[in-house]
Amino acid sequence: MAKSSYLKPDTIALHSGYVPESDHGSRAVPVYQTTSYVFESVSDASSLFNVEQGGHIYSRITNPTVAVLEQRIAALEGGSGAICTASGMSALFTTFITLCSAGDHIVSSAQIYGSTATLLKHTIKRLGIECSFVPINDEKALREAIQDNTKMVFCESIGNPGLEIADIPNIAKVAHEFGIPVVVDATFATPALCRPIEHGADIIVHSVTKWIGGHGVAVGGVIVDGGQLDWSASGRFPELTEPYAPFHGIKFWEEFGPSALAMKIRAESMRDVGATLSPHNAFLILQGIETLSLRMKQHVANAHTMVEWLQAQEEVTWVNHPEMESSPSHHLAPVLFPEGAGSMLCFGVVGGRAGGAAFINALQLASNLANVGDSRTLVLHPGSTTHSRLTPEDMIAAGISEDMIRVSVGIEDIKDIKADFQRGFKAASRIAGEG
Amino acid sequence: MELQVNGRKVYAATGGKEFDAKLPTVLFIHGSGLDHRSWALQTRWFAYNGYSVLAPDFPGHSLSEGDALTSIEAQGQWLVDFLDAANVNRVHAVGHSQGFLCALELAKNAAGKVASLSGIGTAAAIPVNPALIETALESSSKAADLMLQWGFGQNAQMGISAVPGMQPIAIGRQIMVSNPLAVDLQACANYESGETVAESLNIPTQLVLAGQDRMTPLKAGKAMAKTMNAEVTVIDNYGHMLPIEAPKRCLQSLRDFIGSIEHSE
Numbered sequence: 001m002a003k004s005s006y007l008k009p010d011t012i013a014l015h016s017g018y019v020p021e022s023d024h025g026s027r028a029v030p031v032y033q034t035t036s037y038v039f040e041s042v043s044d045a046s047s048l049f050n051v052e053q054g055g056h057i058y059s060r061i062t063n064p065t066v067a068v069l070e071q072r073i074a075a076l077e078g079g080s081g082a083i084c085t086a087s088g089m090s091a092l093f094t095t096f097i098t099l100c101s102a103g104d105h106i107v108s109s110a111q112i113y114g115s116t117a118t119l120l121k122h123t124i125k126r127l128g129i130e131c132s133f134v135p136i137n138d139e140k141a142l143r144e145a146i147q148d149n150t151k152m153v154f155c156e157s158i159g160n161p162g163l164e165i166a167d168i169p170n171i172a173k174v175a176h177e178f179g180i181p182v183v184v185d186a187t188f189a190t191p192a193l194c195r196p197i198e199h200g201a202d203i204i205v206h207s208v209t210k211w212i213g214g215h216g217v218a219v220g221g222v223i224v225d226g227g228q229l230d231w232s233a234s235g236r237f238p239e240l241t242e243p244y245a246p247f248h249g250i251k252f253w254e255e256f257g258p259s260a261l262a263m264k265i266r267a268e269s270m271r272d273v274g275a276t277l278s279p280h281n282a283f284l285i286l287q288g289i290e291t292l293s294l295r296m297k298q299h300v301a302n303a304h305t306m307v308e309w310l311q312a313q314e315e316v317t318w319v320n321h322p323e324m325e326s327s328p329s330h331h332l333a334p335v336l337f338p339e340g341a342g343s344m345l346c347f348g349v350v351g352g353r354a355g356g357a358a359f360i361n362a363l364q365l366a367s368n369l370a371n372v373g374d375s376r377t378l379v380l381h382p383g384s385t386t387h388s389r390l391t392p393e394d395m396i397a398a399g400i401s402e403d404m405i406r407v408s409v410g411i412e413d414i415k416d417i418k419a420d421f422q423r424g425f426k427a428a429s430r431i432a433g434e435g
Numbered sequence: 436m437e438l439q440v441n442g443r444k445v446y447a448a449t450g451g452k453e454f455d456a457k458l459p460t461v462l463f464i465h466g467s468g469l470d471h472r473s474w475a476l477q478t479r480w481f482a483y484n485g486y487s488v489l490a491p492d493f494p495g496h497s498l499s500e501g502d503a504l505t506s507i508e509a510q511g512q513w514l515v516d517f518l519d520a521a522n523v524n525r526v527h528a529v530g531h532s533q534g535f536l537c538a539l540e541l542a543k544n545a546a547g548k549v550a551s552l553s554g555i556g557t558a559a560a561i562p563v564n565p566a567l568i569e570t571a572l573e574s575s576s577k578a579a580d581l582m583l584q585w586g587f588g589q590n591a592q593m594g595i596s597a598v599p600g601m602q603p604i605a606i607g608r609q610i611m612v613s614n615p616l617a618v619d620l621q622a623c624a625n626y627e628s629g630e631t632v633a634e635s636l637n638i639p640t641q642l643v644l645a646g647q648d649r650m651t652p653l654k655a656g657k658a659m660a661k662t663m664n665a666e667v668t669v670i671d672n673y674g675h676m677l678p679i680e681a682p683k684r685c686l687q688s689l690r691d692f693i694g695s696i697e698h699s700e
């Protein structure tokens with residue numbers, strides 16, 4: 001188990017990574033809105049460039065405000081370090097290209113966010129990196145998919161869109177037999193509900209755009225290095241164990257051990273790709289993270305109430321939430337998500353594709369948009385939007401049905417959410433009655 | 436680099452540059468349960484600024500093979516053997532905590548090889564609470580947790596890091612839990628001749644001590660400084676893990692002190 005702090009999570013969320021600075025005593029984390037940092041001397045500059053000391057050079061690589069967020073998230077997850085990025089997608093891309101080169105291979109869960117699937121299936125394929133998709137909790141399929149050139153097993157702690165819980169301890173057991181790291185996109189749960197490193201995961205990625213930021217105001221991502229994998233014993237990662245030419249042949253594993261990967265990402269991807277989080281966005285996300293566990297408790301409480309309530313509504317044909325007994329992975333919820341398995345849920349509404357559209361159109365409180373993890377309740381009808389071009393058969397293959405409504409349950413008063421949904425049900429049943 | 440000492444493979448960090456025995460050599464000696472990585476932010480500077488660096492992992496620690504050595508005396512003798520294996524005749528020895536006790540033993544056994552001594556976060560004796568040793572024998576992770584809570588000062592406990600984005604406590608913990616912490620702690624607890632050895636040495640010495648040190652209290656460090664007639668630098672507001680918590684200020688003290696000796700010769 002990796003541990004980064006002896007403070008309790010709620011305290012970490014408010015304090016970690018920052019103590020009031022000495023010049024002015026600013027209690028809040030200041031926004032260091034600067035591109036660059038004055039060197040004390042030429043020799044100081046040269047020693048910073050040569051990683052002889054820590055410090056800031058240029059905000060594409062590090063920034064003091066961003067570093068506070070990084071250290072705070074690393075502490076919340078129990079990792080050895082973290083790197084923030086411009087978005088969740090750039091966090092994923094950065095992770096993939098740090099661990100994989102042309103000719104390498106990834107095993108991924110088949111149930112993942114659409115853009116991540118496209119990134120794996122098409123974009124990095126153009127760079128010569130192949131990906132096999134498997135039902136991630138099928139141990140046999142996972143084992144069979146691992147090849148000599150496999151560099152990671154990737155999954156989401158709660159998969160998209162089927163809301164399946166990944167059996168992280170078992171996935172880690174299998175991957176580690178081969179010396180392969182497990183990369184978990186933990187966006188849907190946040191460290192307030194699940195800390196995958198404690199269950200054997202090696203690298204955690206978040207879209208901090210979502211619940212971690214929590215207010216729908218800033219796009220951002222983060223990669224957390226769990227620091228538990230022995231990259232040398234793995235034998236699969238010469239990029240981390242052999243000399244790295246751009247830094248005088250530095251060997252990341254030998255020099256940095258548990259933070260080797262984070263240091264490599266910083267030294268290579270942040271320098272060469274530069275998918276940097278802006279200091280102002282880091283500041284906004286820090287405001288959100290301070291109340292993370294309070295918000296997550298309310299998100300989960302509201303989601304639990306909605307799950308029960310929806311099941312009792314006539315217009316609802318089915319409901320899915322990771323903790324429901326009908327969910328094939330619900331037995332994992334008490335182990336991995338003792339405080340509740342998030343606030344995403346899906347349900348079917350009467351009237352098919354048209355019924356789903358009518359439901360959404362009738363809502364006045366919940367927002368119809370393509371995001372999740374805002375404090376406000378968000379809804380989407382995949383059949384009319386993200387998946388509108390699919391045939392009913394292709395939709396089923398993607399784990400989506402025509403009548404499906406996706407809900408990111410917010411923290412409004414539950415009575416108001418229910419009242420709003422009742423408007424939607426009326427509209428959907430009108431369509432169903434016509435049909 | 437890797438070398439053989441007493442028939443076992445030993446790893447020593449060289450600061451990212453090939454070791455060159457012709458240059459003045461700085462030997463960095465890690466503390467209990469740690470490894471060469473506690474010197475990451477000092478070794479590279481020396482290696483790139485006119486020195487050669489050796490920062491070995493003691494036997495049975497991190498990248499070095501073998502069984503852990505059970506006494507400070509044995510560790511000090513091992514350092515003599517290690518320098519022989521590396522063909523080094525003269526070093527500036529830098530030790531953190533237990534590492535400085537080993538440096539004292541090295542100097543006792545091979546005084547002619549030690550041009551200077553630098554101790555960081557240390558004292559002539561490092562008594563260890565028997566309960567901590569017992570805990571370490573049962574569970575290195577529980578003992579590491581106790582050590583890290585006492586060892587790192589308040590800033591580090593608040594998640595402050597000299598390297599942006601990193602969490603030194605997690606890094607230290609990961610290293611400690613897989614190393615023979617209990618053996619190291621027992622060796623510290625049993626070592627009683629620190630004061631006598633320190634008194635007997637006539638080698639330029641400096642001590643860099645931490646204001647918030649709860650493992651080797653400032654008072655004990657200052658007492659040893661008196662015994663050794665050592666230069667003292669006190670870094671306030673940091674804990675026992677000075678090389679990691681306040682790397683730049685440690686480096687500055689080491690640069691100034693070792694540099695002054697090199698340039699006076």
Ligand SMILES: Cc1ncc(COP(=O)(O)O)c(C=O)c1O
Nearest residue numbers: 087088089113185187207209220
């Ligand atoms: C699970 C998951 N991962 C990654 C992303 C991508 O994050 P971003 O939009 O911040 O790039 C999303 C966005 O919706 C997501 O839901």
